[in-house]
Amino acid sequence: MHPALQGLITIIVGVSGCVGYFYFSNQFLDKVLFPPRGPNAGRNINRAEMIRPWLFLFPSLLALGLYLAYPVVETMRMSxxxxxxxxxxxxxxxxxYRQMVNESKFWEALRNNILWLIVVPALSTTFGLLAAQLTDRIKWGNIAKSIIFMPMAISFVGAAVIWKLVYDTRPIDQDQIGVLNALYLWFGGEAPQTWLTIPFWNSFFLMAVLVWIQTGFAMVILSAALRGIPEETIEAAILDGANPFQLFFKIKMPQISGTIVVVWTTITIVVLKVFDIVFAMTNGQWETQVLANYMFDKLFRANDWGVGSASAMVIMLLVMPILIWNVRNARKEMQ
Amino acid sequence: MDNIAGTKSSLTWAVHISVVLLVALWLFPTVGLLVSSFRTSDQIATSGWWKSMFPSEQNMIIRADAPEMQVLEGDIYVIEGDLFDPEKEVVVSVYGISSRAINAFEVGETGALSKGGDIVVSADGHYRMTNSEPFTGGRGQRIFVTAQSPPEFTLANYKNVLFDPNNREGMLSAFFNTLTVTIPATIIPILVAAFAAYALAWMDFPGRALLIAAIVGLLVVPLQLALIPLLKFHNEIGIGKGYLGVWMAHTGFGLPLAIYLLRNYMVGLPRDIIENARVDGASEFQIFVKIILPLSFPALASFAIFQFLWTWNDLLVALVFLIDSTGETTVMTKQIVELLGTRGGNWEILATSAFVSIAVPLAVFFALQRYLVRGLLAGSVK
Incomplete structure (x- = not known):
């Protein structure tokens, strides 16, 4: 069967199955199981109301349990x-785990991941804050925002191609077609560099791609937070003679610190899962390995499910503090 | 904030310049790829894309017509023709007939050919060789020209990548495969999640708070953990690698965000409407379909955009759950990674393929940006 047709059928079956399930299960509950009439009408209504939420939740809970909760347990077991x-x-x-910690590639991946975890959220948040603060003050700010936000829509793979062109290297006697080398030579560099093969620094060239993508996200969130700051506080500070820098660092920053933390942690999560960029640009060669790509290597190239699962658990462990922090915040809010 | 005294500082111009720089920095890489996708491989390989916007001066070697094309005009033999396509606005400045002196003559100046006879090249590339005796030899005279050619772009790359049926590395089938993955994987989780979100927002039952907390927790679970257990599971229930598996995986992975976004939105809907409907005897199912769903449209739209972008741009899930050894179900991201490996130097193919895949999300992004922003804000600022 043609895949497009199969897709269409899946949409129809999926959607009508969903609607049908919800409709008929509710009908069954109200008409057959606990009809709100007869001698026990009141009791029946109460019982139906107790069961109904679970009818609504059942498909989601099944999918969540099967596709997210169970794999966590199963991966732990497999490790x-x-x-x-x-x-x-x-x-x-x-x-x-013992085998994994004896591999130098693992430590390389962990070291790089920690570098990524420090550099990418820090730079994205800083650039995002800068862009938010600056674009809010000019007329064409919205257009500027759109453009800085645009890389969000571009796939990591697409971004990898875009940046590979930026980093491209040609022999010294030819015209450089990569912007970075052209600039490097223009500013007096001696020979064109193959940026992605310089150990240690090449990781930073990969990080630049993710910073480029994530800055827009940080900017959008932070710009909303900046606009939410009560005007009185700013006005008071200006009347007291605060200069723009004091205004920003002493008045605005403290009031949006909560949002900064949210942005920082969200980007941290993205960084922990970063796979496509490294996979497409260097595939972990020249000491650019990261955990997610290391894991993919183990699972699908070395076919070593044990060590692969163990490295997945390391990623899970790194996510854990953020997970707990998020859950605690969510619970606080609901009370 | 324009109304606050003193906010208009003297630094305005500095702000403008900074923003221009930021925007340029963010736009430049993408524009580079876009421009490159409209250039021929020769052009890409010989000059940076940023030079393609301006007329470029190039040295070229072009052969005049062979002696057999000569015609007899009166008593002189003439070979006449154009070095360039007359439609192109190439401007020749100097020319020569030997590699040792490629700029021997100005245009319009008559030069002596080494084997007898004269040549004149005019600025538009028209040349005329004259001789009182017949021209001899098998091949045409080499003419060295230094010429300004205007910026030149071509659609040939797109034709090649999208519409050439013989191109096994083409993007057309991958494009449709991506579309086939994306649409069901976007629609189905919305519906499933909407019901759950309604229950979590407007129904009272024991364990509700715990469930919401669990969903917030699942939001950040790395999907890396799910790869092997689920691949095993798919193999056991017999769907193996294929569309069904990838649809189910995307649905599962998208659900936490969907439920979270939709619940947050639905909680904010006015209580009166729902209570009134309940009093009027509407069933929960009717309330959901007739009131909640239409009112939640903005939240549904923002999640749909997220899920669309995420499934369209995804590589990992497709690699693990969809693409089998036949490679018939390859998606665009995978195809591009493949090209990066095998055609790393062929920028015209890479750039064009990448842009075919980027174009759709970009269009969605610019068309529906405000829903995307709204969704981001609802999902993060809490």
Whole structure:
């Protein structure tokens, strides 16, 4: 069957299945199971109201449980198992983790990931804040915002191609077609550099791609927060003679610190999962490995599910503090 | 804030310049790729894309017509023709007939050919060689010209990448595959999530707070953890790698954000409307379909855009759950990564393929930006 047709059928089946499920399960509840009439009408209504939320929730809970909650448990279990030849697997305790920490590639990935975790959120938030503050003050600010926000719509793979052209290198006797090398030579560099193969620094060239993508996100959120600052506080500060820098750092910054934390953590999550950029640009060569790509390598190239799962658990562990912090905040809000 | 005294500082021009710089920095890389996709491979390889906007001066070697094309005009033999397509506005400044002196003559000046005879090249590239004896030899005279050619762009790359049926690396089928992945994977989670969000927002039941907390937690679970367990699961239930699997995976991964966004929005809907409907005897199902869904349109739209961008741009989920060894179901992101490996130097193909894949999300982005911004704000500022 043609995939497009299959897609169309899936949409129809999926949508009508969903609607049908909700409609008929509700009908069943109201008409057959607990009809709101007869001698027990009152009791029936109460019972139906107790069950109904779960009818509405059931498909979501099933999907969430199967596609997110169960894999966490299963990955943890698999990180303690080793596949044995001929099918099946056996419990090996922490052997996978031990094997992983003995690999230099793992430490390289961890070191790079920590670098990413520091640099990308910091730069994206800073640039985002700068862009938000500046564009709010000029007439064509909205157009500028659109353009800085635009990379959000571009795939990591597309961004990788865009930036590979920026970093491109030609032999010294030819015209450079990569902007970076052209600028480098123009400013007096001696020979064109192959930027992505310079260990340590090449990671920063990859990070630049993610900063470029995430700055727009930071800008949009922070700009809304800046606009939400009560005008009186700013007016009072100006009357007291604050200069623009004092105004920004002493009056505005403290009032949006909560939003800055949210932006920072959201970008942190993105960074932890970063895979496509490294996969497409260097594939972890020249010491640019990161955890997510390391894991992909283990799972699908080395076919080592044990170590792959162990490295996935490391990512989960790094996400954990943010997860707990988010959940606590959400609970606080609901009370 | 314009009405606050003193906000108009003398630094306005500095602000303008800074924003111009920022915008340029953010736009420049993308424009580079876009411009490159309209250039021929020769042009891309020999000069930076930023030079393509201006007329470029180039040295070229072009052969005149072979001696067999000569005609006899009166008693002189003539070979006449154009070095360039007359439609192109090329301006020749100097020319020569030997590689040692490529700028020997100004245009319009008559030069002596080494084997006898004269040549004149005019500024538009028209040349006329004359000789009192027949021209001999098999090949045409080499003419070295230094010429200004205007910026030149071509659609050939797009034709090649999208519409050439013989191009196995073409993007057309990958484009449709991506579309096939994206649309069901965007529509289905919305519907499933909307019902759950309604229950979490407007129904009272024990464990509700706990469920919401759990969904907030699941929001950040890295989907890397899900790859192997779910691939195993898909293999066990017999759907293996394919569209069905990738639709289900995207639905599962998109649900936490969908439920979270929609619940936050629905909680803010006016209580009166819902209570009134309940008093009037509407069932929960009717309330949901007739009141909640239409009122929640902005939130539904913002999630739909997120999910669309995310599934369209996704590489990892497609790699794991969709693309099998036959490669028939390849999506555009995978195709581009493949091209990066095999055609790393062919920028005309890479740039064009990348732009085919980027164009749709960009269009969606610019058309529906305000929903996207609204969704971002609802999802983050809490």
């Amino acid at each position: 303690l198992m080793e596949r044995v030849p001929g099918g099946g697997s056996e419990f090996v305790g922490l052997d996978n």
